[in-house]
Amino acid sequence: MKELIDYSMGRRPRSVTMDALGIDDYGVLLRLLNAANLPHPLIPLAKRQAMAADMAKAVRANRLKS
């Protein structure tokens, strides 16, 4: 459980967590997080918003080209 919590909080890398849990599929790791009601790791909100805005801007700019 500690491994899952650390991964969920972004304190432990994916590969190290999977190794510690003895699993070889990322989908299994995500399902274990879900079963434990732990959130999936997320980047900080401000960074996420900046990435989303940058992506939306790029897609809109491309739509305007002919």
Added chain:
Amino acid sequence: MTMKRPIRIVLPDAGPMISLALGNVLDLLLLAADDVRLVLTDVVAFEATHRSDRYADAVIIREFLRKHAQRVEVLPTTIGTLALEDLRRRALAGEQVRLSKDLGELSITNFVISLRTANPGDPMLVIIEDDWFSANSFSVPGNVHLVSTSAWLDGMQELGQIPSAAAVRAQIQAARPNCS
């Protein structure tokens, strides 16, 4: 006006496809624009599909890639060229194979570094799972947009392509062990 080029969604990490397969929302990858092209590195194509005899998510991904084969491109990488031939041979012989734990991450980092010399004209959205960003940060050319899976979902909401990124994340988080 400059000439429009298809937007390429590049997946150097199998994580986003596996996440989206869990929520049965892989089709979202093709919604950002009408002419989206999907580019997978060879390592991702292998990692995401070679266990389709064992995992429901891998079956969903394999079928998605088959259905949209004309919009999907598999990109050879240095890491893939070095590592995959032996794994494929063993898989064909019926052996259970797995990528070594460092290979997937090495492949992502190697690919992102290679973007520094990418063609500056092609708009490219590179999607990598959120967990990768906690330990990695790279600068890339202006035409390349590195986004995490969750940021990409937020961007899709901002573009009006999905009503709610949070609802999609909740759908992904509803998948439980031993359920397809």
